[in-house]
Amino acid sequence: MTEQQQAVASGQREVVLRAEQLGKVFGKTVRQGWRRVDQGVRAVNDVNFELHRGETLGLVGESGCGKSTLARLLVRLMDPTEGRVEVLGQNLLELKREDLRQARRRIQMIFQDPYSSLNPRMTVGEIIGEPWQVFPDIVPPAQREARIGELLQQVGLNKSDADRYPHQFSGGQRQRIGIARALAVEPEVIICDEPVSALDVSVQAQVINLLMDIQRDTGVSYVFIAHDLSVVRQISDRIMVMYLGEIVEGGAVDAVYESPQHPYTTALLSSIPVHDPEQQSRQVLKLPGEVPSPMNPPSGCKFHTRCPYATEICSQEVPAVTGDLAVRGVRCHHASTLNFDPYIEHITGRVASG
Amino acid sequence: MNAMTEARTRVTGDRVDVSAAPIMSVEGLSVGFDTPHGPVQAVDNVSWSIRKGETLGIIGESGSGKSVGLETIMGLITSPPARISGQVLLDGQDILSMPQRQRRQLRGDRMAMIFQDALAALNPSLTIGTQISEVYRIRRGASRQAALDKAVELMDQVKIPSARSRLKAYPHEFSGGMCQRVMIAMALAMDPEILIADEPTTALDVTVQRQIMDLLQEVRRERGMSLILVTHDLGVVAECADRAVVMYSGRMAETATMRDLFRTPSHPYTRALLQAMPRVDARLERLQAIPGTPPTLSHIPSGCAFRPRCTFAQPRCAEEKPELRMLAAEHSAACHFAEAIREETSHD
Numbered sequence: 001m002t003e004q005q006q007a008v009a010s011g012q013r014e015v016v017l018r019a020e021q022l023g024k025v026f027g028k029t030v031r032q033g034w035r036r037v038d039q040g041v042r043a044v045n046d047v048n049f050e051l052h053r054g055e056t057l058g059l060v061g062e063s064g065c066g067k068s069t070l071a072r073l074l075v076r077l078m079d080p081t082e083g084r085v086e087v088l089g090q091n092l093l094e095l096k097r098e099d100l101r102q103a104r105r106r107i108q109m110i111f112q113d114p115y116s117s118l119n120p121r122m123t124v125g126e127i128i129g130e131p132w133q134v135f136p137d138i139v140p141p142a143q144r145e146a147r148i149g150e151l152l153q154q155v156g157l158n159k160s161d162a163d164r165y166p167h168q169f170s171g172g173q174r175q176r177i178g179i180a181r182a183l184a185v186e187p188e189v190i191i192c193d194e195p196v197s198a199l200d201v202s203v204q205a206q207v208i209n210l211l212m213d214i215q216r217d218t219g220v221s222y223v224f225i226a227h228d229l230s231v232v233r234q235i236s237d238r239i240m241v242m243y244l245g246e247i248v249e250g251g252a253v254d255a256v257y258e259s260p261q262h263p264y265t266t267a268l269l270s271s272i273p274v275h276d277p278e279q280q281s282r283q284v285l286k287l288p289g290e291v292p293s294p295m296n297p298p299s300g301c302k303f304h305t306r307c308p309y310a311t312e313i314c315s316q317e318v319p320a321v322t323g324d325l326a327v328r329g330v331r332c333h334h335a336s337t338l339n340f341d342p343y344i345e346h347i348t349g350r351v352a353s354g
Numbered sequence: 355m356n357a358m359t360e361a362r363t364r365v366t367g368d369r370v371d372v373s374a375a376p377i378m379s380v381e382g383l384s385v386g387f388d389t390p391h392g393p394v395q396a397v398d399n400v401s402w403s404i405r406k407g408e409t410l411g412i413i414g415e416s417g418s419g420k421s422v423g424l425e426t427i428m429g430l431i432t433s434p435p436a437r438i439s440g441q442v443l444l445d446g447q448d449i450l451s452m453p454q455r456q457r458r459q460l461r462g463d464r465m466a467m468i469f470q471d472a473l474a475a476l477n478p479s480l481t482i483g484t485q486i487s488e489v490y491r492i493r494r495g496a497s498r499q500a501a502l503d504k505a506v507e508l509m510d511q512v513k514i515p516s517a518r519s520r521l522k523a524y525p526h527e528f529s530g531g532m533c534q535r536v537m538i539a540m541a542l543a544m545d546p547e548i549l550i551a552d553e554p555t556t557a558l559d560v561t562v563q564r565q566i567m568d569l570l571q572e573v574r575r576e577r578g579m580s581l582i583l584v585t586h587d588l589g590v591v592a593e594c595a596d597r598a599v600v601m602y603s604g605r606m607a608e609t610a611t612m613r614d615l616f617r618t619p620s621h622p623y624t625r626a627l628l629q630a631m632p633r634v635d636a637r638l639e640r641l642q643a644i645p646g647t648p649p650t651l652s653h654i655p656s657g658c659a660f661r662p663r664c665t666f667a668q669p670r671c672a673e674e675k676p677e678l679r680m681l682a683a684e685h686s687a688a689c690h691f692a693e694a695i696r697e698e699t700s701h702d
Contacts, residue, residue, distance in 0.1 A: 062559035205643035273589025
């Protein structure tokens with residue numbers, strides 16, 4: 001266990017972001033007597049977690065699982081239909097316009113597409129300095145130019161880049177500009193929505209290192225959303241796996257990767273192509289079909305239509321969560337009886353017998 | 355171990371006869387374009403070959419020239435406007451010098467290509483059935499009904515469930531993975547000897563990527579087809595390919611069997627790429643990132659294009675363009691210090 005993980009385990013550190021029973025339904029909710037019935041698409045359901053200072057929470061899942069919706073709920077770019085989001089103890093959902101604006105100083109976001117997330121008509125200096133129009137107290141006007149230079153250097157660019165335009169930069173460099181913009185307001189939390197998936201392999205590693213360096217230097221916390229499980233393992237302390245809007249498994253990153261308890265987590269881990277032509281003898285837990293439409297999710301356990309271990313109970317009853325999904329928990333009827341060792345040999349290095 | 359053999363991605367006995375003559379060989383292929391920013395060399399003196407039943411991986415980042423080279427082979431890029439030189443030999447005949455009419459006969463029958471964005475590659479206004487069966491009607495003169503029957507057969511082969519009822523569906527009604535299957539079905543229609551797959555799984559989720567890679571390997575094995583797999587994902591190549599070509603800035607950096615490429619990478623770029631990948635089996639203190647960014651084609655550095663990002667670079671690298679040199683059987687690299695690097699990596 002690293003120091004960080006120990007601190008997390010003993011609950012010593014300050015909670016900077018808390019989500020409680022967070023949910024989002026697109027479309028409408030109607031009342032039928034005393035009951036509220038969803039007549040829409042449930043994109044996110046019952047998400048609970050606490051994020052500590054200096055910690056990274058990884059969030060993985062396939063396209064359409066609701067991870068980007070969750071990201072938008074956390075910064076209140078979208079209003080949730082239920083639950084609450086607290087940043088440093090302050091409930092974002094109760095805030096009115098100006099107060100919300102002020103609260104956003106604490107929580108920033110980095111987007112996937114470094115091309116569409118920067119205004120092409122602004123110079124890099126203007127992009128990075130723009131947040132200070134909203135928060136003029138952070139840096140006095142006289143020092144802004146110098147601060148922009150510092151931020152550019154912090155993300156590995158040159159001071160002189162402040163006068164250039166986004167189109168003069170490559171994808172990786174633009175992602176660095178987006179990071180500098182997020183850092184300009186000295187936030188406590190940065191939500192990173194697939195920040196490296198649009199980048200080439202050789203550049204991806206640079207940006208991951210940069211994010212890790214910034215965390216070490218500033219103590220910022222990340223919620224890191226990605227579909228690449230190797231990237232998530234590298235950067236995260238804890239991880240949560242999402243399927244059709246629900247967290248199905250979560251825990252410390254090493255625990256989840258080395259002893260997954262949910263069949264979906266296992267399928268994701270065993271499907272990753274391994275970078276070693278001589279280690280190809282593991283079993284792959286293959287899933288039939290594709291993710292069902294969230295418009296019409298399966299009954300019971302939402303994963304049962306693709307699960308090789310599904311039994312009758314899975315299609316009838318929604319599985320209860322065993323443990324705490326944010327600490328170590330799983331949402332599966334059969335979790336306690338399944339052994340996934342043969343599927344994760346490439347991760348643990350343990351050769352399963354049999 | 356019995357339970358495991360079934361799930362093995364590579365099956366012993368599936369190995370390709372390495373002494374066999376290549377089915378296609380590319381010799382000194384160069385492709386250039388005139389752009390508003392001046393002439394660019396997208397592919398520069400590339401040579402490789404592929405044998406029957408073999409899977410050849412072509413690895414490279416965006417702008418490395420991997421797609422342009424293959425589109426030229428397929429005849430999708432022609433001269434003019436491109437400046438093309440070199441040869442692509444199929445049965446000893448140079449297909450680049452053939453007239454278009456003759457090349458058209460090669461597409462489908464001898465070679466076929468599938469693309470990264472399957473939804474964009476399909477015609478949104480025609481049904482799946484029409485698109486798959488089209489080729490039978492045009493090339494084989496089949497009747498409408500016979501062609502549709504063949505389409506159903508193909509859809510079954512690529513495991514599209516309830517094929518017949520989906521003949522009338524449009525591409526937008528299919529998911530990304532299903533569209534990729536439709537494209538594979540179209541490519542297989544004329545039973546080609548070589549299938550070129552350009553980033554076939556990049557846009558797909560991991561579990562679906564696994565399904566598509568399995569499908570490609572299965573059809574390759576069943577038909578004795580050769581597969582050229584273009585990707586930036588080293589993992590996909592490691593699992594599927596027999597040999598690979600690593601491209602950088604339009605040139606070949608290295609080519610080797612998969613074992614050699616991963617055990618004794620001899621070009622600094624290959625080595626750096628392998629080290630830069632995050633690992634699923636361990637969390638590293640720090641990733642060994644490659645500094646800088648890949649060059650744009652209009653500003654390729656002098657000498658070795660990888661030089662500005664290379665930890666082994668010497669003054670010589672700025673002056674002399676390294677040629678591809680053979681280091682061992684089936685292993686070549688284009689670096690002045692390839693032998694020394696190979697020596698070093700084999701001791702690691």
